[in-house]
Amino acid sequence: MAPVFEYAPAPESRAVVDLAPSYGLFIDGEFTESAGGDLVKTVSPATEEVLAEYTRGTAEDVDRAVRAARKAFETWSALPGAERAKYLFRIARVIQERSRELAVLETLDNGKPIRETRDADLPLVAAHFFYYAGWADKLGHAGFGPDPRPLGVAGQVIPWNFPLLMLAWKIAPALAAGNTVVLKPAETTPLSALFFADICRQAGLPRGVVNIVTGDGATGAALVAHPDVDKVAFTGSTAVGKEIARTVAGTAKKLTLELGGKGANIVFDDAPVDQAVEGIVNGIFFNQGQVCCAGSRLLVQESVHDEVLDALKRRLSTLRLGDPLDKNTDIGAINSAEQLARITALADQGEAEGAERWSPSCELPSSGYWFAPTVFTGVTQAHTIARDEIFGPVLSVLTFRTPDEAVAKANNTPYGLSAGIWTEKGSRMLAVAGRLRAGVIWSNTFNKFDPTSPFGGYKESGFGREGGRHGLEAYLDV
Amino acid sequence: MPDAGPAPARGLTRPVPLRGLYSRYARRYARLVTMPTTAPAPGSTASAPGLADVTASDSTLRLFLHGLPGVDAVGLEARAAALGTRSIKTTAKAYALDLAISMVDLTTLEGADTPGKVRALGAKAVRPDPADRATPSTAAVCVYPDMVPAAKEAVAGSGVKVASVATAFPAGRASLAVKLADVREAVAAGADEVDMVIDRGAFLAGRYLKVYEEITAVKEACGTDARLKVIFETGELSTYDNIRRASWLGMLAGADFIKTSTGKVAVNATPANTLLMLEAVRDFRAATGVQVGVKPAGGIRTAKDAVKFLVLVNETAGADWLDNHWFRFGASSLLNDLLMQRQKLATGRYSGPDYVTVD
Structure with a gap:
């Protein structure tokens, strides 16, 4: 060894x-x-x-x-x-x-x-x-x-x-x-x-x-x-x-x-899985999830749910949390005690409402404001963590069966800032993008910004x- | 200002096989794949037992390879570039440089190769830095089949392996009989490892079973002693989807290593294609329990690049591959840069090219 x-x-x-x-x-x-x-x-x-x-x-x-x-x-x-x-x-x-x-x-x-x-x-x-x-x-x-x-x-x-x-x-x-x-x-x-x-x-x-x-x-x-x-x-x-x-x-x-936003990141069964996992990570753990356009709701096609979740969990266990000034740190600190309290309360509520909580085993620094990357599975539209903006490193995972259901669930939110679509099939990507009510829609990527591109909700x-x-x-x- | 900052960044955990991950591909290919009930011991080089049905016919093989998840080129390259920004310093750098040296397949594949040249290369492989005996040996020397005897003699008793390219390297445009004779000659001369090239023409024409059968035949010719590295020539396969399919094809056929390229075409090893192959060996082990090595070759010339590749290994396939039994660099000029960086780390000064040996 x-x-x-x-x-x-x-x-x-x-x-x-x-x-x-x-x-x-x-x-x-x-x-x-x-x-x-x-x-x-x-x-x-x-x-x-x-x-x-x-x-x-x-x-x-x-x-x-x-x-x-x-x-x-x-x-x-x-x-x-x-x-x-x-x-x-x-x-x-x-x-x-x-x-x-x-x-x-x-x-x-x-x-x-x-x-x-x-x-x-x-x-x-x-x-x-x-x-x-x-x-x-x-x-x-x-x-x-x-x-x-x-x-x-x-x-x-x-x-x-x-x-x-x-x-x-x-x-x-x-x-x-x-x-x-x-x-x-x-x-x-x-x-x-x-x-x-x-x-x-x-x-x-x-x-x-x-x-x-x-x-x-x-x-x-x-x-x-x-x-x-x-x-x-x-x-x-x-x-x-x-x-x-x-x-x-x-x-x-x-x-x-x-x-605010409660962006849906939609993963179809023909998605490029390894890159979709990177996109999911970038969508919700970039800037500790404190991003208004974060992909905080993962909508994954039920037929690939286990495959995607396994790959996601494995990837999350390689994230490096710690000193934000260290050049190898992936996950930094939560911005304030107040925000940390809000994230903690919403995550606890998710657990109390019956969603399954998972975090990679993770040692948090003793001083400062820290929250471990967290994934909730078994989340439905009725859960608070599927509806309220958490603004933290907390991902809610929901499933869908058909493109229609994916669109309906993605749009079923008071917000409409961002969405992501993962599929290798161009026609499906365009058809779904046209029906999503969100200001920014990324395809096979997430949280990419450019000054030439308009942004809004x-x-x-x-x-x-x-x-x-x-x-x-x-x-x-x- | 308090000096006690937050704890240094560290991996949350070592990557561990997750329950259920093992059967990731089993779920996707439930109809094609019969899972073994227990994983073979690590280090086993038996070809994947559970995936036998996949290679039953040209159509099942095609169905399987084309059913692999697609690769998004932009996302793959972005991930490789992001891992390239890891900052490897001090103790981590010392570890990485020594590891990289120990993973070099020191290569000479020229028409002008002579026994003298090969002897010099062998001496260098055994003792890369004559001024510092603590420097590890390289993993192997890599030569043409007719140079195997000279190479064997040069590294005798050192533990450095002799790898021989074969199968009408680099083009592979010869009959199977000629290729197999090439392999047998190398093995008979004592090659510990055989680096074969696949028939890219057959692969690009969609004749996957022909490629598969050729690899299995070469594997058989290697016998039980020589490990087989399968070169895809990724620059000629051209797309990442093809590289992923070739990786699985090679592993299904019993490759001990999958290798990017010959070093003889314009595009050789890149961080992105190596990352993709690392994902393939990781997923293959999860599906079958069989571990396969990876060898990027060609175009890796600096220590800095080599360390970036090791980061790719560490954060993709995991620590199990951080060993020269499972990861190699096919390179020649890389070694001297690794040695110069090693000297710099030890002495604090950069020496010059005259302080490492020319081979």
Whole structure:
């Protein structure tokens, strides 16, 4: 018996990240003190170590940021598109140059593995800025009339699961179209947005075009409700999204919402099994399942259920859980104690409702917020874990017999963000895709993103599209 | 800042055979496959007993091979690339380099091969790094049949095996009688291992049973002493579906090893085609209990690449294959890079090509 091939620790150095003890608010081109907002700690979810303190922005701070953005809008929107593009290209290049630093920072603050921030988040962030930089001088050719105008000041509220990527999805199209922005990052992951503020300075972006106001739900609510905001863009939970929709109802504000999901990953009996297993893993365990478009419901054809589940379980037992900064880590930490509690409660409920729970034998670190990859089999449409978004590394496995049944079950959810279809038969793939009510449908892959592709939801998953030509529409007066 | 970070990343468990996994393929091919009630002992090289019905006729064999799950090329290559990002450092690297050295089939397959050249190769295989006696020997030397006697002499008493290509290598375009004579000559000269090529023409024409029968005939000619490696020439089979079918075909016919390529065509071993073959041997053992080795050959030139292949083995087939009885590299220039990396790890400095022997 050969000795075991144990991978030695291969931690990415955190020396590349220079964190200040505390951060103010980035308003009108500089970091400023808050008017009365207190300091809040942000911790590393993997160790609970305090990384830095940031400012809880007040309504007064939000007002100051919106006024700065309004002032900057006049000149920014009057710039020729090619000039705005130069700034965006410059930002994209700086992001590429600083990508290692930003990847480590994101891993520290969010808890996701460095492999993901390095290979997925950061390349996509840069690609998003490059892509929309290209649109800035071609807005007249985007299909929204010869000279579409920007909306004004955009108030943007983003989640903690992809802090910098969601920032890119919001800021890049807004600036390309000629808007100015006030962005509020999530409560648990403010740091990469504050580093982005520094990148804006480094790129020489005019003052007030991008403003970052950190804070909690109250800060976000103040931004959304501010009377001088022309456009609200939100990515986050469906509950908060509904609240925001109520707030802006009856105003002239334009609104886009990207909310929750309960994506169905449909595996037919003629699927390429080994790749389908990879897709299932990528669909639900990428970013610890904290992905709005996660493939959290596996719909597998009953005739191959055992074969697929056996292969999936074997694959899951090779996943490496631990220090997110280790380059060989596949599964990192859950973002916060609050989220961990929610995942734990829903998983326990799944068990209580009679679904069969399975996890690979798994040693969790003693400090930090951790949840083992979990698979529930014997799940039906009636189970809570088949209906509610868990937003964690928990897969619910259901079976179906025919394509019609697969479509019916996949669509039987209040959400409609993503779906996946695994089959080697092209005609079946196209026929099923046409009947799924989901904004993004992947075939023989899952969780693949590209700035050229629009992304958004049906039903309670929200409305409006981000990415691609469609993503411009949300920031133009059309 | 507390120094005690979270526990280092580690595999959740060693891959263990799961209950039910064993019969994964049995379920899929319930009508074709009769399962053995107990798995043969590991190391058994008997051809798959439970799958005998599959090869009863051309049509059952075709039905079986075309019933194997398809391969999604994009997904397969993405998985191979993702495993290529594993970071193998310090102790893990030292282990991997030594393991890789011990898995090399040090190869010379040139028209210009001479007994002198083969002797030099044999000496190198036995003692790859004369400056460091702790360096493991390679697994084998791999030569043409007429060079087997010279190779045998060069590695005598060392435990290094002699592998001989045969069956009208590399094209395989000869009659079965000629191929078998080629094999018998190599075995008679003392070859411990025979590397045969399949008839790609027959495979691509859909004559699977002809390919099968040729392999079984060669296996028989190898007798009980020589292990048989079956080369598919994956670059000529071209599609991943074909590579998966060829893998199962070779294993059904009694291959001890399945091997990617001859090294004589444009596309040889790649991470993706090796990953696919590792999945095949893993699934074959789950279905039949018989373990088959894998040998990527051609195009693996750097230690870094070799370590990536070992990661593929570790995370696909599992630790049982991390041994030169079950995994080989068909290579020549790879060895010197492995040795230089080994010296670097030991001394902290890179030496130059003059500090490893030219063979």
